[in-house]
Amino acid sequence: MKILKLALILGVAAVAGLGADMAWQHRDALRDAAAVAIASAEPAPEPAAAPPPAMPVPTAPVVKKTVPVVFDYAARTEAIRAVDLQAKVGGYVAEQLFPDGADVEAGALLYRLDARDYEAALMQARAVSDREAAALDYARATSDRSASLVRSGSLAKDTADLRVSTRRQAEAALAVSRAAIRSAELNLGYTEIRAPFAGRLSRDRAPVGTLIGAGGATLNRLVQLDPIYVTFNPSETELAEIAKARSQGRVSVAVSLPGGGEMEGELSFVDNAVDPRTGTVSARATIRNEGFRLLPGQYVRARLKLREEPGVLMVPSAAVGSGQLGKYVYVIGQGDTVEQKTVRLGRSVGDLVAAEGVSESDRIITGNLQKIGVGMPVEPLPPTLASN
Numbered sequence: 001m002k003i004l005k006l007a008l009i010l011g012v013a014a015v016a017g018l019g020a021d022m023a024w025q026h027r028d029a030l031r032d033a034a035a036v037a038i039a040s041a042e043p044a045p046e047p048a049a050a051p052p053p054a055m056p057v058p059t060a061p062v063v064k065k066t067v068p069v070v071f072d073y074a075a076r077t078e079a080i081r082a083v084d085l086q087a088k089v090g091g092y093v094a095e096q097l098f099p100d101g102a103d104v105e106a107g108a109l110l111y112r113l114d115a116r117d118y119e120a121a122l123m124q125a126r127a128v129s130d131r132e133a134a135a136l137d138y139a140r141a142t143s144d145r146s147a148s149l150v151r152s153g154s155l156a157k158d159t160a161d162l163r164v165s166t167r168r169q170a171e172a173a174l175a176v177s178r179a180a181i182r183s184a185e186l187n188l189g190y191t192e193i194r195a196p197f198a199g200r201l202s203r204d205r206a207p208v209g210t211l212i213g214a215g216g217a218t219l220n221r222l223v224q225l226d227p228i229y230v231t232f233n234p235s236e237t238e239l240a241e242i243a244k245a246r247s248q249g250r251v252s253v254a255v256s257l258p259g260g261g262e263m264e265g266e267l268s269f270v271d272n273a274v275d276p277r278t279g280t281v282s283a284r285a286t287i288r289n290e291g292f293r294l295l296p297g298q299y300v301r302a303r304l305k306l307r308e309e310p311g312v313l314m315v316p317s318a319a320v321g322s323g324q325l326g327k328y329v330y331v332i333g334q335g336d337t338v339e340q341k342t343v344r345l346g347r348s349v350g351d352l353v354a355a356e357g358v359s360e361s362d363r364i365i366t367g368n369l370q371k372i373g374v375g376m377p378v379e380p381l382p383p384t385l386a387s388n
Contacts, residue, residue, distance in 0.1 A: 056381055062359065067308070069308070073304075076298065077231075079229070079296040080229055084218040087190065122184035143160075226292065236281065250266050254303045255300050313360060335377070
């Protein structure tokens with residue numbers, strides 16, 4: 001009986017131990033399954049983002065060309081000659097022969113004063129001259145007879161000397177009277193006011209009937225219009241270039257008219273001192289003003305063409321940008337990426353501008369400049385395609 005109880009207890013213990021072992025194994029299996037489930041619930045890593053597509057950009061080649069060296073100035077026209085017409089003698093204005101604003105030739109009769117007083121003075125001077133000529137004829141005759149009379153003893157030497165002196169006085173008196181005739185003729189000529197040069201009259205300032213004094217009131221103003229001066233002020237830093245060009249020959253000047261069009265002339269004067277207040281020097285060009293298209297006092301643009309500079313590299317003006325470091329352009333770099341080049345700009349010719357800092361082989365990006373940056377991949381378009 002005791003043996004039976006012991007066997008029963010051992011069997012129960014064995015069964016309990018087997019159950020505990022199975023429970024531990026089941027717990028491990030559950031734990032592994034939970035781990036697998038958690039791992040499977042985590043999201044899979046996303047694939048790497050694809051690079052953005054290359055942006056198509058229009059391009060243009062660097063242009064190498066000969067560029068004229070030109071200095072551009074604001075300028076003003078001036079008359080070469082302008083005079084106030086005044087009478088040298090006094091009198092009443094008798095006639096105005098040209099209307100206000102008329103174009104006249106050199107020597108043209110413009111005004112005539114009342115000449116009656118001066119005609120009378122001329123007649124008087126001529127009459128005096130005739131009297132003096134008659135007196136001289138008598139003095140010469142008596143002087144010629146005196147020499148033979150003195151030799152024959154019929155005339156005293158003192159009397160003969162007196163007759164010679166009288167002849168000489170008569171000669172001097174005749175010279176004075178002839179000078180008076182010339183003076184009267186000049187005064188009579190001054191009653192006619194003529195144009196000293198070809199030009200254009202202003203408005204009349206002494207109507208017919210006005211009494212004017214000698215060298216007094218101005219009758220009118222005459223201005224020469226062809227040729228005409230164009231004055232401007234180069235800076236002192238440009239004087240060396242201008243002097244070099246003048247030493248090599250004629251320096252041409254193109255003048256842009258206010259209403260459009262252009263006239264050609266040449267540099268004719270550079271002053272001998274620089275204004276210390278402005279750092280500029282006065283200069284002027286002489287322009288043929290055919291058709292009187294320019295008037296004194298007009299503001300124009302003057303361009304000095306100094307020389308031709310060959311081999312200048314130029315880029316489109318629209319491709320130039322501005323930054324903190326100055327002007328720059330975008331170019332196609334290695335691997336069709338964007339590169340930036342700092343440039344120093346020079347003279348402009350049409351849509352092109354001279355640029356130092358680029359090479360002749362560069363391809364300049366001319367479009368989509370706001371959408372690109374340094375290092376971005378781009379798709380350069382050929383210049384012919386870009387222009388379309």
